[in-house]
Amino acid sequence: MYDPSQQQSDQWRKDPDNWVWGLFYYNKNDPRLFPPKRLEWMGFTINFANPYSIFVAMMAFVLLAFAICKF
Numbered sequence: 001m002y003d004p005s006q007q008q009s010d011q012w013r014k015d016p017d018n019w020v021w022g023l024f025y026y027n028k029n030d031p032r033l034f035p036p037k038r039l040e041w042m043g044f045t046i047n048f049a050n051p052y053s054i055f056v057a058m059m060a061f062v063l064l065a066f067a068i069c070k071f
Helices: 006-014 051-070
Strands: none
Touching: none
């Protein structure tokens, strides 16, 4: 798994061109599935440029919806 340097990670996170409408992280150069949000203390977000991260997020949503409907 690729782990960018702290400097590279900060550069990607702070670059406004990597944020669609300021909300959605979209960076084809970043292979991470869940990079940190713009404000790191807020947790992680989905890299919408990575199809695997979208798949994982959708599967988590489906499993959560199934679990809620099951109970």
